[in-house]
Amino acid sequence: MRSLFLFVFLVLRVSSTPLHFDEPSCGYTSCPQADADSLNVHLIPHSHDDLGWLKTVDKYYFEDVQNVIGSVIGALKQNTNRTFIQVETAYFKRWWDKQSDSTKQDVLELLNSGQFEIINGGWSMNDEAAVNYQSTIDQYTLGLRFLEDTLGACARPRVGWQIDTFGHSREQASISAQLGFDSLFFMRLDYRDRQKRLNDKTADLLWKGSQSLDSSYIFTSVFYRDTYSFPSGFCFDIVCQDEPIIDDEESPDYNLERRVNEFAEYVRGQASGFPSNNILVPMGDDVRYQAAFTNYINIDRLIQGFERFPQTVDGKTIKVFYSTPSCYTKAVNEFANNNNYYLDVKTDDFLPYATDGYGYWSGFYTSRPSTKRFERQGNNFLQLSKQLAAVSNQPYENDITPLKEAMGIIQHHDAITGTEKQDVLKDYHRMLYDSLEKANKAIDPLLSTLISGIPDDSFQFETCLLSNISSCSASRSIRFTVAVYNPLSRVVSSPIDLPVSAQSWTILDPNGNQIDYQVEPTIIDFSYVTNVPTSPYTLSFIAEDLPPLGFKIYTFEQTAVKPSTLFYGNENTSFEIDEASGLLKSITMNGVTMEISQDLYYYKSGSYSGAYIFVPLVNEKYRVTANSVKITPISGSVYQGVIQEFASWAKQIIKVYNNDNSHIEVEWIVGPIDVRDETGEEVGKEVVSLFTTPLQTDGNFYTDSNGREMLKRTRNYRPTFDYTNEEPIAGNYHPVTSRIVLKDEEQGLELAILTDRSQGGTSLEDGQVEIMIQRACPHNDFKRSHRNVGDSINDQEYGQGVIIRGKHYLVLGPTTGDGERSLAAVQRDVAQRKLLAPWPFVTNQEVSSRLKNLQFSALKQPLSDNVQILTLEPWNDDVVLLRLEHIFEKGEDETLSQEVTVDLSDLFTTFTITELVETTLGGNILLDEHVRMEWPGADNVATVTDVDDFKVVLTPMQIRTFLAKIVVNRIL
Numbered sequence: 001m002r003s004l005f006l007f008v009f010l011v012l013r014v015s016s017t018p019l020h021f022d023e024p025s026c027g028y029t030s031c032p033q034a035d036a037d038s039l040n041v042h043l044i045p046h047s048h049d050d051l052g053w054l055k056t057v058d059k060y061y062f063e064d065v066q067n068v069i070g071s072v073i074g075a076l077k078q079n080t081n082r083t084f085i086q087v088e089t090a091y092f093k094r095w096w097d098k099q100s101d102s103t104k105q106d107v108l109e110l111l112n113s114g115q116f117e118i119i120n121g122g123w124s125m126n127d128e129a130a131v132n133y134q135s136t137i138d139q140y141t142l143g144l145r146f147l148e149d150t151l152g153a154c155a156r157p158r159v160g161w162q163i164d165t166f167g168h169s170r171e172q173a174s175i176s177a178q179l180g181f182d183s184l185f186f187m188r189l190d191y192r193d194r195q196k197r198l199n200d201k202t203a204d205l206l207w208k209g210s211q212s213l214d215s216s217y218i219f220t221s222v223f224y225r226d227t228y229s230f231p232s233g234f235c236f237d238i239v240c241q242d243e244p245i246i247d248d249e250e251s252p253d254y255n256l257e258r259r260v261n262e263f264a265e266y267v268r269g270q271a272s273g274f275p276s277n278n279i280l281v282p283m284g285d286d287v288r289y290q291a292a293f294t295n296y297i298n299i300d301r302l303i304q305g306f307e308r309f310p311q312t313v314d315g316k317t318i319k320v321f322y323s324t325p326s327c328y329t330k331a332v333n334e335f336a337n338n339n340n341y342y343l344d345v346k347t348d349d350f351l352p353y354a355t356d357g358y359g360y361w362s363g364f365y366t367s368r369p370s371t372k373r374f375e376r377q378g379n380n381f382l383q384l385s386k387q388l389a390a391v392s393n394q395p396y397e398n399d400i401t402p403l404k405e406a407m408g409i410i411q412h413h414d415a416i417t418g419t420e421k422q423d424v425l426k427d428y429h430r431m432l433y434d435s436l437e438k439a440n441k442a443i444d445p446l447l448s449t450l451i452s453g454i455p456d457d458s459f460q461f462e463t464c465l466l467s468n469i470s471s472c473s474a475s476r477s478i479r480f481t482v483a484v485y486n487p488l489s490r491v492v493s494s495p496i497d498l499p500v501s502a503q504s505w506t507i508l509d510p511n512g513n514q515i516d517y518q519v520e521p522t523i524i525d526f527s528y529v530t531n532v533p534t535s536p537y538t539l540s541f542i543a544e545d546l547p548p549l550g551f552k553i554y555t556f557e558q559t560a561v562k563p564s565t566l567f568y569g570n571e572n573t574s575f576e577i578d579e580a581s582g583l584l585k586s587i588t589m590n591g592v593t594m595e596i597s598q599d600l601y602y603y604k605s606g607s608y609s610g611a612y613i614f615v616p617l618v619n620e621k622y623r624v625t626a627n628s629v630k631i632t633p634i635s636g637s638v639y640q641g642v643i644q645e646f647a648s649w650a651k652q653i654i655k656v657y658n659n660d661n662s663h664i665e666v667e668w669i670v671g672p673i674d675v676r677d678e679t680g681e682e683v684g685k686e687v688v689s690l691f692t693t694p695l696q697t698d699g700n701f702y703t704d705s706n707g708r709e710m711l712k713r714t715r716n717y718r719p720t721f722d723y724t725n726e727e728p729i730a731g732n733y734h735p736v737t738s739r740i741v742l743k744d745e746e747q748g749l750e751l752a753i754l755t756d757r758s759q760g761g762t763s764l765e766d767g768q769v770e771i772m773i774q775r776a777c778p779h780n781d782f783k784r785s786h787r788n789v790g791d792s793i794n795d796q797e798y799g800q801g802v803i804i805r806g807k808h809y810l811v812l813g814p815t816t817g818d819g820e821r822s823l824a825a826v827q828r829d830v831a832q833r834k835l836l837a838p839w840p841f842v843t844n845q846e847v848s849s850r851l852k853n854l855q856f857s858a859l860k861q862p863l864s865d866n867v868q869i870l871t872l873e874p875w876n877d878d879v880v881l882l883r884l885e886h887i888f889e890k891g892e893d894e895t896l897s898q899e900v901t902v903d904l905s906d907l908f909t910t911f912t913i914t915e916l917v918e919t920t921l922g923g924n925i926l927l928d929e930h931v932r933m934e935w936p937g938a939d940n941v942a943t944v945t946d947v948d949d950f951k952v953v954l955t956p957m958q959i960r961t962f963l964a965k966i967v968v969n970r971i972l
């Protein structure tokens with residue numbers, strides 16, 4: 001087992017760079033000694049380098065970031081006391097790849113001595129409200145692997161450094177612990193929470209990130225101030241105007257003693273808020289240290305000043321020194337162990353974030369919905385690309401890497417959040433679009449060869465990414481072929497929509513049987529889009545029983561006569577529309593019929609509402625239409641439903657699929673939004689979908705944390721501090737990454753609304769759910785967010801205000817479920833099928849003679865319903881990365897929440913696993929070599945369970961990561 005690990009990590013690293021490694025002394029052993037009797041002030045030189053925000057990634061890199069890293073390396077060599085932490089691996093790799101061997105050697109030496117420390121280590125510093133956990137894990141894997149392969153064990157991060165993200169999710173804490181991190185640092189939490197923690201000395205705490213997993217505690221330290229910048233007056237960067245430290249006593253400007261006294265004052269204020277005799281002082285800011293010498297020479301003098309003019313706090317000497325967040329963690333840990341000190345334990349999350357009573361950062365949960373949806377498509381496609389590359393046993397150019405990197409960047413806290421400037425937004429979309437096309441080109445021959453058996457074949461499959469505006473050039477043809485690929489580890493059936501140019505078709509499934517379909521005019525006329533061809537109709541069919549990690553082929557041919565197989569009915573799942581108002585009236589599912597209405601409203605934006613912050617002008621919402629909603633029934637062999645027109649810029653289709661009882665679909669299409677009000681003033685509109693039910697919910701509702709575990713929310717309440725309610729609407733908005741749920745405990749009923757992208761949501765009245773779907777704000781929220789983006793969020797696309805379309809999925813029923821599984825299990829099933837949806841690859845090439853394998857599955861049998869392959873990707877020659885995930889929480893379902901065993905010995909059709917080593921979540925550290933820090937009162941010792949005979953056991957919510965050595969079974 002060990003040998004494979006060494007092969008994977010060491011051999012590769014050494015062979016890729018001709019550098020030598022001295023005996024490393026990095027890690028906790030290299031930390032400066034904190035003094036038990038002093039107040040230890042850990043100075044943390046750092047630079048916060050956004051992967052796009054006010055400038056694009058490239059502009060930041062070439063104008064700023066390359067100067068930071070280069071200049072810091074030089075300054076560290078001048079004085080071995082100096083330290084620096086490097087965070088964003090996307091930037092670091094870019095810089096490293098261009099350096100000479102001697103600079104690389106310098107970096108390795110600084111890493112090995114602990115002076116230069118890599119922390120966080122992900123490709124970016126990901127957001128925590130809008131991201132899905134799968135993408136978070138992927139972006140860390142990408143960064144950590146580069147570090148491990150290129151720089152070795154001294155580059156392994158032990159610290160989560162999420163300093164700038166806009167509130168903090170519990171799942172991020174759980175992932176950080178599973179990556180093997182010992183600590184997590186940040187500065188953005190509710191202003192009342194910070195104050196309470198400083199008063200109670202609980203700003204250093206233990207956070208338990210999972211209610212299902214043991215050993216998910218992580219030491220968490222919250223910054224003293226609402227900034228990660230230098231203490232005011234002590235910014236020594238060239239862009240700052242602060243007074244330098246002048247230690248030349250001959251100089252008329254000599255100020256050393258006074259400056260030391262001023263810094264000591266600051267230190268005394270902070271020391272009173274923290275539990276141990278250690279405090280952490282960030283010495284940095286956005287793209288600082290471009291001329292690192294200026295920063296360091298002044299900090300050197302400050303440190304020397306404290307030696308010449310000793311200062312005290314509460315009778316303790318103040319000891320000031322260069323440090324790192326991991327050394328701070330070590331010092332607090334020693335304090336806690338020596339004094340048997342129990343830190344405060346937190347079990348909920350740090351969302352939403354508020355900077356004052358009116359500054360709720362709940363706008364970004366919804367801002368830029370097109371990016372938020374595009375990101376989900378990117379993940380869907382990335383997962384299936386990696387799977388196809390892993391199972392196809394064919395050589396391929398690693399053209400999937402740009403998609404991994406683009407997805408890593410999109411997770412950044414100014415990308416998926418929608419809080420960047422407009423040209424940066426365009427750059428993100430360009431990057432993702434190009435990398436998706438590239439990945440598609442890379443996997444087209446893999447998929448084609450799996451179908452035809454002819455090496456290197458190409459069907460020229462198209463991804464049809466613009467199906468949402470009814471554009472897919474392959475399916476405009478009179479004859480085309482579709483391979484529907486299912487990235488889930490179980491059999492699923494799924495509706496597939498394709499833009500087409502005619503109404504009548506013959507569709508053959510892999511068995512040569514004709515299948516039912518339905519064609520409707522596209523919901524809006526997309527002919528205003530002139531740069532790509534659009535089609536007037538949308539064809540829908542059900543791809544039945546798609547094999548796990550596999551595909552089925554469907555052939556399409558236009559025909560003259562439309563088959564008249566209209567049938568109505570799904571006796572189990574249905575809805576009613578109120579004829580007078582045109583609104584939803586009731587729904588029936590899982591044996592329950594419930595009155596429910598749904599309507600579209602908007603808030604007028606307050607002048608502080610912008611990309612980050614949501615502040616309605618008045619606490620009142622307005623109906624999109626004052627009249628009744630115009631309805632057009634639609635019905636066919638695939639689904640039936642109704643088109644609702646609220647206004648020329650707001651429409652919906654509500655659908656029930658004839659053969660799928662699990663949910664009711666509400667598709668919404670909103671835009672272009674006129675930001676003017678009745679008087680013509682540009683106020684902005686923030687559009688919400690409001691569901692009203694008779695459910696008795698006692699102020700409670702539930703939202704997910706990054707698509708994984710659920711958290712209980714209570715209106716006008718926070719579990720760990722006194723909440724004041726200055727913003728009764730914005731302050732109750734929470735991130736909805738995948739679902740929001742109402743429960744009526746008395747009746748044992750629940751209603752879940754699942755989303756196709758992250759959004760903000762709340763329940764402002766019992767029985768109601770409100771989800772924000774689009775925001776067009778002409779203002780900029782700088783005055784409250786203190787982040788001056790300059791641009792408003794009122795985006796244009798194809799020469800007009802942007803149109804956004806998306807879906808909500810409704811699941812109603814008894815909490816006990818549908819007779820077979822709990823309602824939570826039904827929700828997880830729907831959420832998964834929508835997140836990793838079957839993907840239609842369309843080609844209009846003449847391929848009929850090459851259609852040999854009309855169905856394929858990479859699995860010999862589907863996995864059971866409570867477990868999935870979270871990741872399958874090529875790692876090295878003969879090695880794949882394989883992550884297995886138990887998808888249920890403890891107690892969510894009587895059967896499905898049980899432990900599950902996956903037998904990997906004979907699971908895959910195209911390869912067989914011969915060796916397996918287990919690693920931490922990021923794939924970079926061998927699990928049985930890894931030890932996490934222990935704290936009084938927190939059982940953090942992970943039990944390493946052996947894998948016997950390739951049988952992997954998973955407990956609820958557990959993810960296990962393996963590197964698997966494989967032999968190929970079958971060469972096509």
Ligand SMILES: *[C@@H]1O[C@H](CO)[C@@H](O)[C@H](O)[C@H]1NC(C)=O
Binds near residue numbers: 079080081300
């Ligand atoms: C490094 O720190 C030690 C301990 O504070 C000090 O004695 C020494 O002078 C420092 N070295 C430099 C080059 O500043």
Ligand SMILES: *[C@@H]1O[C@H](CO)[C@@H](O)[C@H](O)[C@H]1NC(C)=O
Binds near residue numbers: 569659
């Ligand atoms: C409705 O539910 C019943 C009982 O579970 C089932 O037998 C039937 O097939 C379902 N009908 C449809 C259209 O799914």
Ligand SMILES: *[C@@H]1O[C@H](CO)[C@@H](O)[C@H](O)[C@H]1NC(C)=O
Binds near residue numbers: 370466468469806
């Ligand atoms: C369609 O998808 C593209 C790419 O994700 C996105 O830019 C565009 O805004 C979407 N359009 C609509 C109408 O949803």
Ligand SMILES: [Zn+2]
Binds near residue numbers: 050414
């Ligand atoms: Zn940032």
